[in-house]
Amino acid sequence: MLPKPVWLGLCLALVLSGAAQADDPFITVASTTSTKNSGLFDHLLPRFEDATGIAVRVLAVGTGQAIRLARNGDADVLLVHHKPSEQQFVADGYGVARLDVMYNDFVLVGPADDPARIGGMSDAPAALARLAAAAVPFLSRGDDSGTHKRELALWRAAGIEVGTVSGSWYREAGAGMGATLNTAAAMSAYALADRGTWLGFRNKADLTILVAGDQRLFNPYGVILVNPAKHPHVKAALGQRFVDWLVSPQGQAAIAEFRINGEPAFTPNAAPP
Amino acid sequence: MTAERSILPLELRQVGFSAGRKLLIKELSCTFSANSRSVIIGPNGAGKSLLLRLCHGLLAPSAGSIVWHGAAGREPSFYQAMVFQRPVMLRRSVAANINFALSLRRVPRGARPALIRDALKRTGLSRFARHQARVLSIGEQQRLALARSWALRPQVLFLDEPTASLDPSATHVIEEVIDAIHRAGTKVIMTTHDLGQARRLADEVLFLHRGRLLEMAPSEAFFAGPRNDLAQAFLRGELLWWQRRELTPP
Amino acid sequence: MTDFGSALAAAFSLVIHLDRDLGEIVLLSLRVSVIAVFVAALIGLPIGAAVALFRFPGRTVVAVILNALMGLPPVVVGLIVYLLLSRAGPFGVLGLLFTPTAMVIAQILLVTPIIAALTRQVIEDLWVEYEEQLRSLGAKPRRALATLLWDGRFSLLTAVLAGFGRASAEVGAVMIVGGNIDHVTRVMTTAIALEVSKGDLALALGLGIILVVLSIAVNGAAFVLKGTAERGQAR
Ligand SMILES: Nc1ncnc2c1ncn2[C@@H]1O[C@H](COP(=O)(O)OP(=O)(O)O)[C@@H](O)[C@H]1O
Ligand SMILES: [Mg+2]
Numbered sequence: 001m002l003p004k005p006v007w008l009g010l011c012l013a014l015v016l017s018g019a020a021q022a023d024d025p026f027i028t029v030a031s032t033t034s035t036k037n038s039g040l041f042d043h044l045l046p047r048f049e050d051a052t053g054i055a056v057r058v059l060a061v062g063t064g065q066a067i068r069l070a071r072n073g074d075a076d077v078l079l080v081h082h083k084p085s086e087q088q089f090v091a092d093g094y095g096v097a098r099l100d101v102m103y104n105d106f107v108l109v110g111p112a113d114d115p116a117r118i119g120g121m122s123d124a125p126a127a128l129a130r131l132a133a134a135a136v137p138f139l140s141r142g143d144d145s146g147t148h149k150r151e152l153a154l155w156r157a158a159g160i161e162v163g164t165v166s167g168s169w170y171r172e173a174g175a176g177m178g179a180t181l182n183t184a185a186a187m188s189a190y191a192l193a194d195r196g197t198w199l200g201f202r203n204k205a206d207l208t209i210l211v212a213g214d215q216r217l218f219n220p221y222g223v224i225l226v227n228p229a230k231h232p233h234v235k236a237a238l239g240q241r242f243v244d245w246l247v248s249p250q251g252q253a254a255i256a257e258f259r260i261n262g263e264p265a266f267t268p269n270a271a272p273p
Numbered sequence: 274m275t276a277e278r279s280i281l282p283l284e285l286r287q288v289g290f291s292a293g294r295k296l297l298i299k300e301l302s303c304t305f306s307a308n309s310r311s312v313i314i315g316p317n318g319a320g321k322s323l324l325l326r327l328c329h330g331l332l333a334p335s336a337g338s339i340v341w342h343g344a345a346g347r348e349p350s351f352y353q354a355m356v357f358q359r360p361v362m363l364r365r366s367v368a369a370n371i372n373f374a375l376s377l378r379r380v381p382r383g384a385r386p387a388l389i390r391d392a393l394k395r396t397g398l399s400r401f402a403r404h405q406a407r408v409l410s411i412g413e414q415q416r417l418a419l420a421r422s423w424a425l426r427p428q429v430l431f432l433d434e435p436t437a438s439l440d441p442s443a444t445h446v447i448e449e450v451i452d453a454i455h456r457a458g459t460k461v462i463m464t465t466h467d468l469g470q471a472r473r474l475a476d477e478v479l480f481l482h483r484g485r486l487l488e489m490a491p492s493e494a495f496f497a498g499p500r501n502d503l504a505q506a507f508l509r510g511e512l513l514w515w516q517r518r519e520l521t522p523p
Numbered sequence: 524m525t526d527f528g529s530a531l532a533a534a535f536s537l538v539i540h541l542d543r544d545l546g547e548i549v550l551l552s553l554r555v556s557v558i559a560v561f562v563a564a565l566i567g568l569p570i571g572a573a574v575a576l577f578r579f580p581g582r583t584v585v586a587v588i589l590n591a592l593m594g595l596p597p598v599v600v601g602l603i604v605y606l607l608l609s610r611a612g613p614f615g616v617l618g619l620l621f622t623p624t625a626m627v628i629a630q631i632l633l634v635t636p637i638i639a640a641l642t643r644q645v646i647e648d649l650w651v652e653y654e655e656q657l658r659s660l661g662a663k664p665r666r667a668l669a670t671l672l673w674d675g676r677f678s679l680l681t682a683v684l685a686g687f688g689r690a691s692a693e694v695g696a697v698m699i700v701g702g703n704i705d706h707v708t709r710v711m712t713t714a715i716a717l718e719v720s721k722g723d724l725a726l727a728l729g730l731g732i733i734l735v736v737l738s739i740a741v742n743g744a745a746f747v748l749k750g751t752a753e754r755g756q757a758r
Contacts, residue, residue, distance in 0.1 A: 057702070057704040059702040072610055178720025200721060201721065203724050331658060355659045363653075378661065
């Protein structure tokens with residue numbers, strides 16, 4: 001139906017759009033906004049690339065979406081922070097194995113004047129229960145990310161059914177960490193954030209950390225090579241080198257070295273070789 | 274071109290045309306033969322433009338048939354051209370407008386410049402060749418429309434009120450060009466509501482009234498005294514409004 | 524507002540320092556959008572003109588659908604292209620996901636209906652004026668279509684620019700199918716989204732200002748072009 005010049009143009013355009021695409025070896029890593037936006041990848045990847053000559057393309061999305069991408073075979077390596085989903089991913093045969101890489105923690109942030117008076121508490125579920133009792137605005141990610149899943153677990157631990165109050169004092173942003181923090185800052189709401197994103201976040205307004213240090217706020221990151229048995233095109237050899245490097249002494253040292261505004265953001269915890 | 278077969282005569286057999294439930298052309302029969310200049314006259318809304326469009330093939334008759342040299346015609350053929358009441362110029366130069374028409378007739382590229390130059394010269398437009406067609410005055414555009422048709426060397430040229438919106442001197446120029454085209458061997462079929470123009474140009478006159486052909490006669494005979502009384506009234510400028518519409522007098 | 528001040532400062536400093544990353548992002552944005560609009564015009568112009576010109580059954584339905592598709596949400600287009608290009612999808616073997624080509628494909632889907640719908644309008648109006656003349660000269664439908672596209676070129680330029688505006692301002696689709704990968708698929712809009720998510724509103728706004736300036740530059744260039752070409756030509 002289309003005349004000849006149109007087809008010629010289409011072919012030309014396809015060639016042009018693909019032109020100048022690097023054909024250096026590269027892998028695709030599906031990860032979370034917390035690792036990307038905190039600047040961790042900008043710190044790690046040049047070191048990895050220097051060591052191996054492999055370029056890394058990072059997809060920074062929520063943990064849930066990262067896992068779905070990997071499940072569809074659209075990434076070679078998965079680096080996320082929700083251990084139960086990661087274990088499920090491996091159990092389903094989509095991942096080769098899950099390895100500990102590092103951890104940091106979640107923090108409960110809120111307005112500095114702290115109307116619910118949770119500042120300094122060390123029991124996260126108890127602090128949440130107090131927020132619910134005071135019915136002060138709380139902004140949830142609401143996006144099926146690792147942070148969101150953890151937040152829901154904490155509400156369950158506090159014995160509060162947030163599903164029924166959604167829309168009143170409990171609000172779901174349905175957005176990434178940064179967007180959620182922007183909104184929380186604008187409406188002086190409480191929110192759960194990962195420390196990495198929080199440290200690098202520039203628009204804190206009057207938000208501040210109120211609760212931290214609870215065991216239940218522990219935030220471990222795991223790395224998984226997508227199973228080439230499920231997706232034959234997965235760059236298993238290159239991906240494996242990235243996994244190996246992350247848990248190697250060099251990789252672990254690089255993670256430990258990383259600072260945001262002078263503060264360490266992640267603690268390496270790979271099993272020693 | 275002289276060797277080509279003539280598409281004339283043009284025969285209309287019981288032609289009718291209706292839009293919706295309105296019958297706009299009624300049982301019209303006539304024959305146009307080669308060489309003469311046929312001028313269709315009649316009051317506004319008589320159906321003159323419709324009749325030209327039907328003849329040219331832009332409209333299909335809803336009754337009867339239109340026959341070119343024994344063959345029923347449909348779309349405008351290569352041997353016909355038409356100049357509309359309001360000239361339609363493409364958004365390009367004067368020369369390019371003519372070139373466009375020639376290219377549609379598959380005139381070889383090499384033969385076109387000479388035809389374009391000739392057509393522009395005969396219509397007095399040579400100095401405008403490179404101008405944008407749409408900046409010309411209406412009179413000049415009408416001449417360009419004639420030039421565009423002329424360059425095609427049609428056997429039949431239809432003209433729909435070619436001087437309707439022109440001043441007397443522009444009208445004079447157009448009439449000269451029409452005359453020249455006719456003398457070059459083209460059959461001219463045109464409409465006008467200007468009786469003076471009809472007298473000057475017509476070899477034969479057709480008087481159309483409310484979609485009906487009331488009289489068709491050689492020019493001299495018609496202007497000497499039409500047999501039809503409505504045509505007489507029209508010539509005297511006394512065709513009354515209730516005779517134009519289909520109303521009973523008050 | 525201090526934010527606007529610092530945004531202007533950020534934009535200014537990015538441009539002054541000829542930030543290399545910024546240059547790369549701007550070039551990729553332009554490359555993706557220009558190619559997408561080019562292809563969309565190749566497809567959309569003839570389709571829009573054909574719908575304007577030809578009577579065929581379902582023509583009105585096609586016209587309505589074209590108009591409706593103009594408002595297609597980019598995220599939906601992104602999702603559809605993702606599902607098609609994903610390794611688990613029908614075109615997964617091509618390995619196009621998270622490449623500029625994927626972004627071009629998504630933008631083509633977004634822009635083609637806009638160009639086609641606006642073209643249909645322009646050509647329909649022009650056809651009313653030209654129809655009898657072109658038929659009288661013996662133009663076949665294909666030739667008539669080409670003539671209308673050529674003679675409507677100045678109005679059609681506006682349709683194409685509208686398409687370009689949509690392509691270059693769109694973030695939802697390119698984010699999903701491009702992945703906003705640094706140095707590979709990061710364009711102006713996804714970079715802005717990223718800075719917003721980092722809370723660096725000033726930098727985001729600064730990038731936004733640069734995007735707006737670019738857009739003005741492209742449109743201005745088109746109008747200058749149109750003006751020169753149109754000079755002395757009545758519309
Ligand atoms: N496409 C059409 N649909 C309906 N009516 C039409 C159409 N074209 C012309 N007419 C009507 O037919 C009559 C004759 O029109 P026309 O041939 O233009 O008259 P004129 O003799 O002035 O050229 C007018 O009453 C006009 O309104
Ligand atoms: Mg008329």
